[in-house]
Amino acid sequence: MGAKNSLAGLTVVEIRDGLRNGDFTVGELVDDHIHAAERAKNLNGYITETPDLAKDMASKSDDKISRQELGSLEGVPVAVKDLFCTKGIRTTAASKILDNFVPTYESRVTENLWGAGAVLMGKANMDEFAMGSSNITSAYGPAINPWKRESDGDDLAPGGSSGGSAALVSAGVVPVAIGTDTGGSIRQPAAFCGVVGVKPTYGRCSRWGTIAFASSLDQAGPITRSVHDAAIVLEAMSGHDRRDTTSVDRPVPQFEKFLSQSIKGLKVGIPKEYLSDSLPTEINKLWGDGGQWFKESGAELVDISLPHTKYALPSYYIVAPAEASSNLARYDGVKYGMRVSDKSLEQQYSKTRGSGFGPEVKRRIMIGTYVLSAGYYDAYYIHAQKVRRLILEDFNSAFKKVDIILTPTTPNESFGLRDKLDDPVAMYLNDIFTVPASMAGLPAISVPCGLSGTGLPLGLQLIGPAFEESRLFQFGEKLERAAEFSKQPSSYVG
Amino acid sequence: MDLDKETVASVAKLCRIEIQEQDLTPMAQELSNILSWIEQLREVDVSSCEPLSSVVEAELKMRDDTVMDGDLAEDVVGNAPDSTNNYFLVPKVIE
Structure with a gap:
C-alpha cells in the first residue's frame, strides 16, 4: 500500500x-x-x-x-x-x-x-x-x-x-x-x-x-x-x-x-524467426499491436529475416559459460571472499569453491571448463564464436533495410x-x-x-x-x- | 552428447570444484542434457566464417606509460581471508 x-x-x-x-x-x-x-x-x-x-x-x-x-x-x-x-x-x-x-x-x-x-x-x-x-x-x-x-x-x-x-x-x-x-x-x-x-x-x-x-x-x-x-x-x-x-x-x-x-517514414523490422508455434497468442497479438501503433505514428513495417536466431541461445550457452569459467577462477579463497581451510592448498581451493558457489554457478563453470578443455575447444568454443559472427551478420544485413x-x-x-x-x-x-x-x-x-x-x-x-x-x-x-x-x-x- | 561420471569428475578437478561422489551421476545427467541441446549448433555451416571474439571494432589505444596508482598494498590484501605484512597467506605448498 x-x-x-x-x-x-x-x-x-x-x-x-x-x-x-x-x-x-x-x-x-x-x-x-x-x-x-x-x-x-x-x-x-x-x-x-x-x-x-x-x-x-x-x-x-x-x-x-x-x-x-x-x-x-x-x-x-x-x-x-x-x-x-x-x-x-x-x-x-x-x-x-x-x-x-x-x-x-x-x-x-x-x-x-x-x-x-x-x-x-x-x-x-x-x-x-x-x-x-x-x-x-x-x-x-x-x-x-x-x-x-x-x-x-x-x-x-x-x-x-x-x-x-x-x-x-x-x-x-x-x-x-x-x-x-x-x-x-x-x-x-x-x-x-x-x-x-x-x-x-x-x-x-x-x-x-x-x-x-x-x-x-x-x-x-x-x-x-x-x-x-x-x-x-x-x-x-x-x-x-x-x-x-x-x-x-x-x-x-x-x-x-x-x-x-x-x-x-522510418522502417520497423519484424523478424519472422521470432514467431513460433509455441509463442502464446496474447504475446503474438501484443507484438502485432506494437507494429500497428508504429504504423499509426507514420512508420512503415518491413518483414525481415534473421536466419540464425535459433542458434543464438545455444551458442550463448557455450560463450558465456566459457568466459564465466575463466572469470570466476579468481574466487579461490586466497585473495578475497570466503575460505574453507584445509592443510592442502589444492583441497582448500576445491572445498572453498565447492561450498561457496551455488548449483547454477557450478553448472556453468563446469560447462565452460568442458567446452574450453583440450580436444573440445575447436568443436565447441570456436564453433560458437563462428555462429556468433553469423548472428551479427544477420543483424548487419537487416539494418541495411530497417531503422x-x-x-x-x-x-x-x-x-x-x-x-x-x-x-x-x-x-x-x-x-x-x-x-x-x-x-x-x-x-x-x-x-x-x-x-x-x-x-x-x-x-x-x-x-x-x-x-x-x-x-x-x-x-x-x-x-x-x-x-x-x-x-x-x-x-x-x- | 553424453558425459559419464568420470568425465564430470575430471572437469570438476580442472576447475577446482569439490563435488561429492553421490552428486556426480545427477550432475553428469544435467550437463549431458544441456550439451545435447547445444548440439543443434552442428547444423550450422560455419566453413566460410571467422570466429567473432569482440563485437566492438575499436582500435586499442596507446596511453602514456605512467603510474596511475600504487602503494595500495593494504587495500589489495584488505579482503584476504588470511594475510600478514601485506602478503596473502596460504597453506604450506613446499615441503
Missing part, C-alpha cells in the same frame, strides 16, 4: 522538476524512499540497504542545490545491483563466496552516477553472479515480483538476473535501479515487472569495477518506470573509461532530445518462484528473444506494453544498430505513449 503524500513513486523527471521548483528537499525525498523500502521488505529486493549513507548523500545534495549546482541526477534515489563494486559497502554478487567482500574501490558506472548527483539507497538482489532468469539462484533468497496473478496470490519470479532491481522500481521503492545484462538480465526482469529496461551497446558503459560474468557480453544499464527516465539515466552512466579497453571513446548523445522526434527491430521481450509472462526448478534448459529459454542482440552487442530496450490474461505485465523489445540508443528512446517513447501502460502492481508502495 502506498503512503499518502509520499514522494516515493515520483519519476526522475518529476524529481528534477520538484527539486528545481523547491517543492521538496532531497532529505525529504530520501526519507520517503527509506520508508517505502520498509513497506516493501517482503519483496526481498535489497541485499544491503544503506539508509545512513543515503541521508548523508542527501544532505550534501541539498547543499549543492542551495548553491544552484544541480547534476543531471541530482538527489535521485538509486538502487544498484549488488554486482557493482561500491567502495566501503559490502558487494556480494548474491553469492556466499563473496558474503564478506567490501570493495576498496568504486565501479566506474556508480562513480558516474554519484558524480551526477544520484543517491545510493542500497544494493539490489540478483541471481548469483548474474546467472539466472528468476532470482532463485540468489544466496540471499529470491526477490519477489510485486505483481500477482489475478487468480491466486502465489509469489512470482521478478525475472533475472537483475530481478531485485526490477522489483524495486516496479513497486515504487526507487525511481531508478541499475542492472547488468549479459543475455537479457535487464530486459527480461523489466518485462516481468512491468518497467522499462535498457541494455546499451557493448562498450557504451565501462565495465570497470563491475564483477565480471561473461566479459564479451556484460553491459550495465538502467531500469526505470518511463522511457524518458531511462534516457536521462543512461546518459549519466555512459562514457569512455581508460581502465576498460572495451569501453568506446565516442561522444554520448543527449538521449533526451530524441524522445520527441517523429518516426514518420529498428521490434520483437516481444520474452516468450512468456512471469512464473511461480517454485516452477522450472528442475530443468536448466527450460529456464534458459526465457532469454530466447533477448540473447540474439546480446551476442551481436546491440542496444535494446524493453517497454511494458500490456497485461496477460492472468493480469501480468508483458513487454515489447526494440533492437537498434550499434551505438544508436537514441533510436531506442525515439521509438520507445512512441510505444510507451500508444500502449498507455499505467497499471501498478498489487505490492506498490510508492
